[in-house]
Amino acid sequence: MNVGVDFGGTRVKAGRVDGAQIVAAESQPTGAGAPPGEVLDQIASLVRRVGGAPSKVGVAIPGEVDAAGRCYRLPNVPGFEGVNIRQELERRLGLPVAVENDSTTAALGELLFGHGRAHQSFLVATLGTGVGGGLVIDGALRRGAHGFAAEIGHLLVDSSPSAPVCVCGLRGCMEVFAGTRGLMARYAELAGRAAEPAAIAELAQQGDAAAARVFAEMGRALGVALGQVQKLLDLDALVFGGGISASFALIEPSLRAALRACAFGPPTAEVPLLVSALGDAAGVLGAAQL
Numbered sequence: 001m002n003v004g005v006d007f008g009g010t011r012v013k014a015g016r017v018d019g020a021q022i023v024a025a026e027s028q029p030t031g032a033g034a035p036p037g038e039v040l041d042q043i044a045s046l047v048r049r050v051g052g053a054p055s056k057v058g059v060a061i062p063g064e065v066d067a068a069g070r071c072y073r074l075p076n077v078p079g080f081e082g083v084n085i086r087q088e089l090e091r092r093l094g095l096p097v098a099v100e101n102d103s104t105t106a107a108l109g110e111l112l113f114g115h116g117r118a119h120q121s122f123l124v125a126t127l128g129t130g131v132g133g134g135l136v137i138d139g140a141l142r143r144g145a146h147g148f149a150a151e152i153g154h155l156l157v158d159s160s161p162s163a164p165v166c167v168c169g170l171r172g173c174m175e176v177f178a179g180t181r182g183l184m185a186r187y188a189e190l191a192g193r194a195a196e197p198a199a200i201a202e203l204a205q206q207g208d209a210a211a212a213r214v215f216a217e218m219g220r221a222l223g224v225a226l227g228q229v230q231k232l233l234d235l236d237a238l239v240f241g242g243g244i245s246a247s248f249a250l251i252e253p254s255l256r257a258a259l260r261a262c263a264f265g266p267p268t269a270e271v272p273l274l275v276s277a278l279g280d281a282a283g284v285l286g287a288a289q290l
């Protein structure tokens with residue numbers, strides 16, 4: 001039996017996993033602001049608490065790692081750049097550890113336990129503060145040469161010099177419009193008051209024009225970016241996960257319209273748009289299979 005860890009910017013979750021079932025789970029708020037050594041101690045202690053004498057541990061992180069487990073970038077948990085997360089956890093736990101980007105891990109969970117049972121080549125777009133991507137082609141997970149494949153949130157959708165600046169430093173990235181950070185900023189700009197994504201979704205469902213417009217803009221940005229992905233890869237499904245995917249019905253019409261406007265051939269625009277069946281469990285389930 002393996003343990004999967006979902007190391008998020010706000011919570012760390014560990015689960016003992018048997019196939020597609022989480023049989024024991026523990027979670028805590030992430031010690032953000034604490035030195036990396038303390039956060040790694042916290043992860044190791046959660047792994048011990050789920051127990052069950054695991055044979056290996058997989059960890060999903062909201063950033064990029066190389067094949068050896070060294071972290072390139074972890075924007076929401078400071079201090080981890082250059083830290084070899086795999087070596088540090090192996091030393092603490094005395095077990096083999098694998099570390100992978102969380103969107104890539106979610107794609108692995110989807111491949112084994114979700115829409116991968118019916119689809120061979122698909123992208124999992126994780127919609128949250130930012131927008132991540134994980135890629136499966138011909139039934140195999142693809143991470144790229146350095147683990148940076150499918151960083152779809154940073155595909156360019158607005159090349160004008162006045163486009164909003166992204167957390168990556170460039171202007172006009174898709175996640176500036178399709179991430180919850182951008183969604184909330186745009187709603188505040190249009191409505192003149194702030195609201196959380198779930199409240200904006202509820203307003204949109206009740207017919208609030210500003211709320212409906214920000215979701216339509218989100219769908220359009222996703223569709224423009226994914227239209228380019230379809231020209232490159234001709235996938236047979238696009239899967240959407242993460243918190244905001246609960247509001248997918250608000251995004252879908254403009255997403256489909258933008259795909260149709262951008263696509264090279266009709267079949268690539270009519271690709272099935274699916275919501276992940278794994279929900280919150282995708283990170284832990286996928287990580288346990290790394």
Ligand SMILES: [Zn+2]
Pocket residue numbers: 153154166167168169170173
């Ligand atoms: Zn960016």
